[in-house]
Amino acid sequence: xxxxxxxISVNHITRRFGSVVAVNDISFDVARGQIFGFLGPNGSxxxxxxxxxxxxxxxxSGSATLDGLDVVRNIEEIRQKIGYMAQGFTLYNDLTSKENxxxxxxxxxxxxxxxxxxxxxxxxxxxxxxxxxRRAGALSGGWKRRLALACAMLHEPKIIFLDExxxxxxxxxxxxxWDLLFELADRDVTLFVTTHYMDEAERCTNVGYIYHSxxxxxxxxxxxxxxxxxxxxxxxxxxxxxxxxxxxxxLMKSWDSVRDSTIFGASVHTLxxxxxxxxDIKSRLEKNNVEVRNIRPIDPTLEDVFVTLTRHHExxxxxxxxx
Amino acid sequence: MFKGLRAIIxxxxxxxxxxxxxxxxxxxxxxxxxxxxxxxxxxxxxxxxTVVCDQDRSPASRELPYKFENTGYSKILHEVDSxxxxxxxxxxxxxxxxxxxxxxxxxxxxxxxxTQVMVLIDxxxxxxAQQALNIANTIGLRASIIDLAMKSGAENPxxxxxxxxxxxxxxxxxxxxxxxFMVPGLIGILLWIVTVFLTAASIVRExxxxxxxxxxxxxxxxxxxxxxxxxxxxxxxxxxxxxxxxSANVFFGIPINGSxxxxxxxxxxxxxxGLMVGLMISTRAQNQAQAMQFSxxxxxxxxxxxxxxxxxxxxxxxIYALSCAVPLTYFLEIVRGIILxxxxxxxxxxxTAILIGFFLFFLVLAVSRFKKQLx
Numbered sequence: 194x195x196x197x198x199x200x201i202s203v204n205h206i207t208r209r210f211g212s213v214v215a216v217n218d219i220s221f222d223v224a225r226g227q228i229f230g231f232l233g234p235n236g237s238x239x240x241x242x243x244x245x246x247x248x249x250x251x252x253x254s255g256s257a258t259l260d261g262l263d264v265v266r267n268i269e270e271i272r273q274k275i276g277y278m279a280q281g282f283t284l285y286n287d288l289t290s291k292e293n294x295x296x297x298x299x300x301x302x303x304x305x306x307x308x309x310x311x312x313x314x315x316x317x318x319x320x321x322x323x324x325x326x327r328r329a330g331a332l333s334g335g336w337k338r339r340l341a342l343a344c345a346m347l348h349e350p351k352i353i354f355l356d357e358x359x360x361x362x363x364x365x366x367x368x369x370x371w372d373l374l375f376e377l378a379d380r381d382v383t384l385f386v387t388t389h390y391m392d393e394a395e396r397c398t399n400v401g402y403i404y405h406s407x408x409x410x411x412x413x414x415x416x417x418x419x420x421x422x423x424x425x426x427x428x429x430x431x432x433x434x435x436x437x438x439x440x441x442x443x444l445m446k447s448w449d450s451v452r453d454s455t456i457f458g459a460s461v462h463t464l465x466x467x468x469x470x471x472x473d474i475k476s477r478l479e480k481n482n483v484e485v486r487n488i489r490p491i492d493p494t495l496e497d498v499f500v501t502l503t504r505h506h507e508x509x510x511x512x513x514x515x516x
Numbered sequence: 517m518f519k520g521l522r523a524i525i526x527x528x529x530x531x532x533x534x535x536x537x538x539x540x541x542x543x544x545x546x547x548x549x550x551x552x553x554x555x556x557x558x559x560x561x562x563x564x565x566t567v568v569c570d571q572d573r574s575p576a577s578r579e580l581p582y583k584f585e586n587t588g589y590s591k592i593l594h595e596v597d598s599x600x601x602x603x604x605x606x607x608x609x610x611x612x613x614x615x616x617x618x619x620x621x622x623x624x625x626x627x628x629x630x631t632q633v634m635v636l637i638d639x640x641x642x643x644x645a646q647q648a649l650n651i652a653n654t655i656g657l658r659a660s661i662i663d664l665a666m667k668s669g670a671e672n673p674x675x676x677x678x679x680x681x682x683x684x685x686x687x688x689x690x691x692x693x694x695x696x697f698m699v700p701g702l703i704g705i706l707l708w709i710v711t712v713f714l715t716a717a718s719i720v721r722e723x724x725x726x727x728x729x730x731x732x733x734x735x736x737x738x739x740x741x742x743x744x745x746x747x748x749x750x751x752x753x754x755x756x757x758x759x760x761x762x763s764a765n766v767f768f769g770i771p772i773n774g775s776x777x778x779x780x781x782x783x784x785x786x787x788x789x790g791l792m793v794g795l796m797i798s799t800r801a802q803n804q805a806q807a808m809q810f811s812x813x814x815x816x817x818x819x820x821x822x823x824x825x826x827x828x829x830x831x832x833x834x835i836y837a838l839s840c841a842v843p844l845t846y847f848l849e850i851v852r853g854i855i856l857x858x859x860x861x862x863x864x865x866x867x868t869a870i871l872i873g874f875f876l877f878f879l880v881l882a883v884s885r886f887k888k889q890l891x
Binding site for chain 2: 244247248249250251269272273275277279281282283284285286287288292295296297298299300301302344
């Protein structure tokens with residue numbers, strides 16, 4: 194399965210903390226130059242897997258290769274080839290942006306002109322130039338992220354791991370950071386990104402979904418949306434726009450022909466048997482004195498995918514416990 | 517093996533420059549502590565407050581309290597009329613010695629008949645009590661010897677030639693200044709504080725702030741990380757030693773009887789031991805508060821068991837055995853030896869060897885636990 198084009202290959206990785214299994218027997222491949230979105234609820238094991246792949250935690254069992262090198266045996270060699278942007282801000286607050294970059298440059302064995310060239314390159318890419326002499330601790334959240342990314346890509350890594358790179362920064366900074374990630378992917382850098390934002394997930398080449406330490410789905414966003422659990426044959430998905438969505442949601446859930454109903458912001462997404470159509474839904478709701486503004490057929494979003502997958506697996510798990 | 521050492525040193529010195537308070541604390545506070553400790557931790561007992569109850573009121577009874585005072589150890593502060601008042605003064609702590617002279621004391625002294633004086637001593641402070649007891653016994657003994665000689669018709673024996681003359685001479689610290697004894701020991705204590713506390717905080721701080729996570733994914737070697745982290749504190753420790761020894765010399769007039777160079781050289785294994793203990797704490801502690809508590813925990817045996825305050829020779833066997841496991845015990849021998857007794861290498865090589873042993877032991881213990889991994 195592994196080829197020249199495989200950047201990350203994870204084979205049956207398990208990591209336990211005492212009796213707690215944080216990552217359970219996970220396997221997948223990521224091709225070179227992909228943006229791989231790794232998704233899942235808090236505490237599902239995302240950061241643990243990243244730490245195992247970066248050599249910060251030893252796997253309890255299983256193996257993984259980065260760029261063909263084993264993460265346990267060849268970790269020192271791997272370290273020269275990977276970049277890592279941790280979940281929190283992990284640079285030195287009391288050092289300026291420039292000093293942080295210089296420090297990491299020196300750590301990667303860069304001095305003199307090479308250090309200068311690479312510093313200029315990352316400064317140009319991240320646009321951090323005017324903040325070079327400011328203490329890192331005094332930067333805003335968005336600039337801290339860019340500085341962290343500048344340090345992580347300074348040594349031209351082939352793979353960069355980004356653990357929730359856009360958590361807690363404003364939408365503009367988020368957009369700009371993603372533009373930067375696309376630019377890196379264009380240069381054949383493989384990006385492994387965890388996120389909670391579905392719009393970000395939609396932008397990834399491939400997406401993996403981890404739930405309760407298990408990888409339960411992997412594929413392109415399009416592939417995931419057409420999974421049989423998400424869009425069973427003989428069903429249709431509608432978006433209902435109504436002033437009182439809570440009542441709509443309640444009514445929808447009480448009908449036999451409705452498979453699923455979820456509130457999304459100001460509307461309800463519902464999965465119904467295809468023997469009923471938008472008109473049927475509208476008339477049934479209005480019969481119950483509920484005002485309906487609009488009903489339209491929709492494709493599932495990634496959010497539909499993950500909500501459905503999570504419910505599905507919760508059910509399986511509960512049945513497993515009950516049995 | 518030392519990949520990234522230059523980077524760590526570069527960064528550590530920026531940290532130091534950005535945080536001058538730490539440097540200030542590391543260099544100035546020990547000097548202040550030295551001054552405060554050096555003067556306050558004074559085991560010399562003088563001017564013990566004394567209360568007198570003279571029930572005789574004769575020339576001899578008036579003279580007796582001055583014999584106490586003339587030793588320099590006692591100072592008469594109160595004169596009272598009854599035994600109860602003497603006890604009250606002792607109980608309140610206003611006096612530590614109570615001299616009660618019974619009626620008829622003067623007459624008995626004139627005829628050199630046996631007589632008694634009661635001296636009450638506050639035993640709650642054993643050092644003071646010991647001193648007071650010595651004065652009281654000496655005064656009684658001297659008077660008795662003179663009386664015996666005079667009664668048998670001889671001259672005052674203390675003015676003539678003695679038949680058995682014990683001449684005790686104090687070497688190394690002839691004035692018995694306890695500062696001379698305490699201050700060199702303090703050097704050891706203060707160096708321990710700088711090396712252990714600062715080092716213990718330094719790595720755990722990176723763990724707490726998460727910066728260690730970022731460093732561990734780089735090719736930086738762990739040797740470089742450890743050496744780079746310790747080096748600034750080693751330098752600080754050496755500067756500190758120089759400052760403390762110089763100020764001991766200036767503030768306390770403590771002469772350095774041995775070789776300063778030998779002292780400088782033999783401080784190094786002790787310094788390295790402290791750094792390793794700090795490192796060991798730093799690799800095990802979960803946060804800075806814990807690191808501080810562990811560090812404080814190492815202080816107690818250093819102060820109590822090392823012989824810094826109490827002589828080790830009089831310790832019970834188990835405590836004595838424990839004191840052998842305290843690095844300061846050996847450093848005290850070195851520092852007191854060189855400063856006070858002018859000791860030379862031949863006197864100190866065994867202590868030095870033990871300190872080097874401690875260093876290697878803690879080095880292995882600290883480094884073996886230290887991996888470029890979390891959790």
